[in-house]
Amino acid sequence: MTSALDRIVNGTYIPPQRRSGRPLCQAYADESGSAGGRAESRFFVLGAAVINAEEAANAAGHLEYMRGQLGRQPGCELHFKNLKAKQGHRTLAAELLVPTRLTFVAVATDKTAFTRGGTWSHMDTYHWTITLLLERLSWLARRRGRDAELTLAHKRHMKTSELRGHEQLLRSGGGSRAGHRIDWDHFRESVRIGTPKTVEMLQYADLFVSMVGAALNGEGEGRILNPAYISTIEDRIMSTSQGRVCDTGLKIHPKQSIPGWLRAM
Incomplete structure (x- = not known):
């Protein structure tokens, strides 16, 4: 029996390759905004x-240090939405990310550039964005001479079968050019x-x-755009x-949607 993630090449099942023996870099990903076209984002x-x-291990230790600096209890879950912007906690969190050895990578898709025709769905948005990620x-793993592992934060809308199917499509050479x-x-x-709990x-x-x-x-009731966070952590991106x-x-997709403040970075 083949798994959902077995590669298909010319109709032949090829099991996923195991790690090469290279050291690992571990990636952990989450999302912001809605992939659906009707949401405010x-x-x-x-x-x-x-x-x-x-x-x-050092990164885990620094996370505990951040909890203390942000006035949180040891071991509690840190979530951006629970940090008080008016009290400067969000700005402090950005500053506390700078001394870590983490590297950050993000892809943002402008839904308004694709939803006008009516054929673009929320799954199209999700699949395109995760492909670019x-x-x-x-590329980052190759640059470091390492193998990458990715763990995604589970979301209620996420159907594991759809994620697996999209990955299988990409691994078998299908999908968009970005997947290639x-x-x-x-x-x-x-x-x-x-x-995030486990x-x-x-x-x-x-x-x-x-x-x-x-x-x-944007953030807050007025949805005020705040690129200052990105300026603070720019060296970690x-x-x-x-x-x-x-x-x-x-990465902003499409390029026409790149905001001016980012073009200068």
Whole structure:
């Protein structure tokens, strides 16, 4: 019997490759905004926090330090939405991310650029966004000479079977051109699903992707755009060799929707 994630090449089932023996970099991803076209958010964002496996224990320790600095109880779940912007807790959280060894990667899709025709669905948004995220995570792993592992935060709308089917399509060479640019040799393990309670590194992903959401969709009752979070953590975002974050570690699709403040990064 074949699994849902077995590759299909010319009608032949090929089991997923196991790890190559290279060291690991572990990615933890969450989302901000809605993938549906009727929600108030213009952008749907998937963002990941990436750490080399041997540095994960230090990152977990820093998360506990952040809890203390933010006035939270030891071991509690850190969520951006529970931090008080007016008390400066969200700004402090961004500052506390800077000294970590994490690398952040995000992809944001402007739904208004695709929903006018009526044929673009919320699953189209999700599939396109996660494809571009997988692409960038594979590039980061290749750059480091490592294999990547990805754990996604579980959401109520997420159907595991659809996620598995999309990954199978990509691994078999189908889907969009972006899927063809994923370096599967550095992304051998199947995508996993977890919760911030059981996989606490997902709390870093929550903080980061929510900051990107606040920059693109706004925060608070007035939905005020706040790109200051991104400026604070810019040095922790995946960049080109020239230090460019735009279109690399922070990808906006389509390019026409890139805000001016990001074009300069």
